[in-house]
Amino acid sequence: xxxxxxxxxxxxxxxxxxxxxxxxxxxxxxxxxxxxxxxxxxxxxxxxxxxxxxxxxxxxxxxxxxxxxxxxxxxxxxxxxxxxxxxxxxxxxxxxxxx
Numbered sequence: 001x002x003x004x005x006x007x008x009x010x011x012x013x014x015x016x017x018x019x020x021x022x023x024x025x026x027x028x029x030x031x032x033x034x035x036x037x038x039x040x041x042x043x044x045x046x047x048x049x050x051x052x053x054x055x056x057x058x059x060x061x062x063x064x065x066x067x068x069x070x071x072x073x074x075x076x077x078x079x080x081x082x083x084x085x086x087x088x089x090x091x092x093x094x095x096x097x098x099x
Contacts, residue, residue, distance in 0.1 A: 029091070032062045038090035040078075041071040044097040054094065 039051045055067050068089055072078050086093050
C-alpha cells in the first residue's frame with residue numbers, strides 16, 4: 001500500500017544572468033627577454049607535476065625568463081598578500097589546476 005503526500009515542489013533555475021562586462025585578452029609581450037613568469041599552484045592534485053613540465057618547456061625555449069612559483073593554502077580563495085606579491089614580482093602568471 002502506498003501513501004501520497006501533498007505539498008509544494010520548488011523548482012530553481014540554476015543559471016546565472018549574462019555577464020554585463022567581459023575582460024578581454026591580455027596584451028602580448030613583444031619579447032620575453034627579462035620577463036618574470038609566475039606559476040600559481042591551486043593545491044589540486046598533480047598541479048605541481050603539470051607546472052614543472054610547463055616550466056621546463058619555458059626554460060628550454062626562453063632561457064632569459066625568470067620563473068617564480070606560488071602556492072595557495074587551499075583551492076578556495078587566495079590571500080590578498082599573495083596576490084599583491086604576484087602583481088609586484090611577475091610580468092605574467094600561469095594559473096591552472098591539476099587532477
